[in-house]
Amino acid sequence: MPALDENAMLIAEGVSKNFGGIKALNGVCLRVHRGSVTGVIGPNGAGKTTFFNIVSGLFAPSEGRVLLDGRDITGLRAHQIARMGVSRTFQVIRLFPFMTVLENVLVGQNRNVSHGLFSLFHSLRSGKEMKLKNRAMELLDFVGLADRHNALAGELPYGSQRRLELARALAADPALLLLDEVTSGMTYQESMEIAERVRILRNKGCTVLVIEHDMNFIGKICDHVTVLNFGCKIMEGTPLQVQRDPEVVEAYLGKDYQ
Amino acid sequence: MGVLFSPVIWAYVGINLILTLSLYLNFYCGQFSLGVAAFMGLGAYLSAVLTVTYGLNLNLALLISAAATCGVGVLLAFPALRLKGFYLAIATIGLVEIFRVMFKNISFIGGTAGFSGMMGTSLPLLYAWVILILALVWKIENSRLGWAMRAIHQDETVAEMMGLNTTYLKVVSFGLSAAVAAIGGGLYAHYMFYIDPDAFGIHRSLLILLFLVFGGQTMWGVLVGVPILTILPEAVPQLGGMRMVFYGAILILAMNLRPQGMVPEDFIRSLRGKYSHLLSARTR
Amino acid sequence: MFLQQLLNGLLLGSMYSLVAIGYSLIFGILNLLNLAHGEVFMIGGFVGLYVAVNLHQPILVSVVAAAVGAGLCGLVLEITCFRYIKKEYPMAPLLATVGFALILSNLASLVSGAEPRMFPMEIDLGHLQVGSLYISNLQLTMFVFAVLLMVVIDLIVKKTKIGRFMRATAENADLSRLVGIDIRQVTRIILVLSSALGGAAGILVGMRMGKVSPFIGSTIGLKSLAIMVIGGLTDVRGSMFTGLIIGVIEVLVVAYLSSAYVDGVVWVLLIMILLYRPSGLFGSPQAGML
Numbered sequence: 001m002p003a004l005d006e007n008a009m010l011i012a013e014g015v016s017k018n019f020g021g022i023k024a025l026n027g028v029c030l031r032v033h034r035g036s037v038t039g040v041i042g043p044n045g046a047g048k049t050t051f052f053n054i055v056s057g058l059f060a061p062s063e064g065r066v067l068l069d070g071r072d073i074t075g076l077r078a079h080q081i082a083r084m085g086v087s088r089t090f091q092v093i094r095l096f097p098f099m100t101v102l103e104n105v106l107v108g109q110n111r112n113v114s115h116g117l118f119s120l121f122h123s124l125r126s127g128k129e130m131k132l133k134n135r136a137m138e139l140l141d142f143v144g145l146a147d148r149h150n151a152l153a154g155e156l157p158y159g160s161q162r163r164l165e166l167a168r169a170l171a172a173d174p175a176l177l178l179l180d181e182v183t184s185g186m187t188y189q190e191s192m193e194i195a196e197r198v199r200i201l202r203n204k205g206c207t208v209l210v211i212e213h214d215m216n217f218i219g220k221i222c223d224h225v226t227v228l229n230f231g232c233k234i235m236e237g238t239p240l241q242v243q244r245d246p247e248v249v250e251a252y253l254g255k256d257y258q
Numbered sequence: 259m260g261v262l263f264s265p266v267i268w269a270y271v272g273i274n275l276i277l278t279l280s281l282y283l284n285f286y287c288g289q290f291s292l293g294v295a296a297f298m299g300l301g302a303y304l305s306a307v308l309t310v311t312y313g314l315n316l317n318l319a320l321l322i323s324a325a326a327t328c329g330v331g332v333l334l335a336f337p338a339l340r341l342k343g344f345y346l347a348i349a350t351i352g353l354v355e356i357f358r359v360m361f362k363n364i365s366f367i368g369g370t371a372g373f374s375g376m377m378g379t380s381l382p383l384l385y386a387w388v389i390l391i392l393a394l395v396w397k398i399e400n401s402r403l404g405w406a407m408r409a410i411h412q413d414e415t416v417a418e419m420m421g422l423n424t425t426y427l428k429v430v431s432f433g434l435s436a437a438v439a440a441i442g443g444g445l446y447a448h449y450m451f452y453i454d455p456d457a458f459g460i461h462r463s464l465l466i467l468l469f470l471v472f473g474g475q476t477m478w479g480v481l482v483g484v485p486i487l488t489i490l491p492e493a494v495p496q497l498g499g500m501r502m503v504f505y506g507a508i509l510i511l512a513m514n515l516r517p518q519g520m521v522p523e524d525f526i527r528s529l530r531g532k533y534s535h536l537l538s539a540r541t542r
Numbered sequence: 543m544f545l546q547q548l549l550n551g552l553l554l555g556s557m558y559s560l561v562a563i564g565y566s567l568i569f570g571i572l573n574l575l576n577l578a579h580g581e582v583f584m585i586g587g588f589v590g591l592y593v594a595v596n597l598h599q600p601i602l603v604s605v606v607a608a609a610v611g612a613g614l615c616g617l618v619l620e621i622t623c624f625r626y627i628k629k630e631y632p633m634a635p636l637l638a639t640v641g642f643a644l645i646l647s648n649l650a651s652l653v654s655g656a657e658p659r660m661f662p663m664e665i666d667l668g669h670l671q672v673g674s675l676y677i678s679n680l681q682l683t684m685f686v687f688a689v690l691l692m693v694v695i696d697l698i699v700k701k702t703k704i705g706r707f708m709r710a711t712a713e714n715a716d717l718s719r720l721v722g723i724d725i726r727q728v729t730r731i732i733l734v735l736s737s738a739l740g741g742a743a744g745i746l747v748g749m750r751m752g753k754v755s756p757f758i759g760s761t762i763g764l765k766s767l768a769i770m771v772i773g774g775l776t777d778v779r780g781s782m783f784t785g786l787i788i789g790v791i792e793v794l795v796v797a798y799l800s801s802a803y804v805d806g807v808v809w810v811l812l813i814m815i816l817l818y819r820p821s822g823l824f825g826s827p828q829a830g831m832l
Contacts (some may be wrong), residue, residue, distance in 0.1 A: 056419055082421035096412040098523065099405075107402075107409050110421030115406035117430060120397055152527075172421060337817055344575075348771055349816045351764070352809035359806035460764055464577075464640055471633050502648040509641030510622050517627060517634035 015064035042228035057081035085175035097154030108171030276442035287431035288411030299458030301440025331436025361455035372454030474519025555789020560743035561766035562781035580763020586612035586741025587748035612741020650756035658755035774825025
């Protein structure tokens, strides 16, 4: 059994997931270093989003363990894991469509902020709330949406919605950020802007995991890449190593493209 | 138009306001529960017994019955968590019927013969409660609890993944809504001087649902829709027995012509947008 | 004795089945809940009563008249509650049917009085005696009618062109529209058909109970709604069998426990089914219409 690695923000040990008869993940082992940007790539159906779903707590793995910063989070509920510092974006955009851009971000603030009965006794105009609002506006500024803060999230153009998802994920000041195909549908320019943002986050100490199909993006920001196919990890290494690996090429393009 | 000056009508308006706000609290959180009649009945019987049999002060009786009903609501909220949408609606219809059958069979509260002996309540007192509950609902809407509930309504899974404890929040909404319904029921009991189990059947829940949807499922919608629908059937006394037929026709018309309700969410938003320069800059 | 109770239960249940099948048709194919179905059932009862008593027609004619009358109601229902209402607001048609139900039950009560209208003479078609079991021919007719209905509807849905259209619509309304199926037409047919069935059921039940009441619609209607859900929502056969089962259970509860709680039984069962087997007794586990 691997010894506890102090530099590992996230450790997945033998994670498997069965859906009825289908094995979506099969004994995946992963180690993500603190403050790194790690890519998770693989063809469609490889199990990447399923892996994210397990790490963020949407469901528990059928086998295996997940450790966050040394703590076993296997089987914990999603909101508990979120409060422990894990935030994510989604492959298919899932904003709160009838809330404003600003409200979407504000709702994401879950560090030392009560959303329960106790909040009835606090005012939305208190000093603390003003600070939280300023923080939210800073995040919107970071992703370039500050001027649209009163617009309804559901009415934003696609690219803006993706950026809002990022801002919302950052609202909780996460230690581990999971980005699921965040650049999907974006232009080259937009993707590079996102890449720059991720670099800034990494420099601030955030650990980032990205699922991506865009190899430019992966190449630009990832320190390390893991490749999944049919639920198994087939290779890991630097972006360059991975791109050259014949097994990886075969996984994406099929046997005939050697 | 003399009907507008009848205190009875305004009592009904007040009671219906409270009951509709109870349903609103459930819908706000995305829980389509129609159990309001059941909790109304529970609150009615509890408070009636407390004042008549035990001689308690009305307000105290209302508070105690609200607390007890809230407890029942919290207990029932847990199995309700497993049901969504239509299934929750029909399960809560079942709940209303089960409660009604139970009420019919408890001789202590009169069974089918009903329960009476309550002293009356005054209109100002009733409206004091209405205002209290309105304030509660307003505060919920303007607090992080309200934001959390709206988030759960719009996408429960994502809300959970943002760190919101959806179980806790849905149970809270269920419990609060039950407590509010109990207050409505208690005030109903003490205004009517007599209650029987048939007053708390499905048709009551459906009527309240009608009020909420007609109003547009917003707080302002409740304030506009409830008085209109409560007063309307009484406003044309010449109709006599055709009152309810007229009422049904109004409903069909409303659902055909303005299914989103009188004061729906986007209407309020567009109003705010038009007059935003008059309002101070603050988040909605 | 027990066997007699069992029999009585089946016969009571066939009454529920008749109404539940109507709900099931509408909900299963159109994904719409018609809360006026109980009232249409009641109208059938009144029309049939009028034809049998005032026009002195034989029973069969009364049943047909009831079906026609109720079918017409169904057409009016379709126009007022489903044709023009936009589907983006799912609760709008539902509440429109509540309004329609209000109109029907109060009109009936205005015309006929709020008290139930009795059948002036005993509708006695005689009875069968099988050993120690007693079956009234009327009850038998209802039972046979319910079974026939189920078979006929099953055949229509599975074998006819309109049945295929119905199943396509149930599966995927948008796709069906693209393929050229006139959803409006299908909706109209389903509503009129199920209303006619409800009407026929109404007169049969009225004859069995000896009276027709303007407010019976909501009592029977709601129980049948529960039966539809317990049976599995979309399955007409499910509604049929569940109706019979509930009838048997209710009769046994009254006979061996007490009559006080009998009305609550079906709802307790409903909640248990929803919690432990939401697809219903006869529904397929993946049936997720919502």
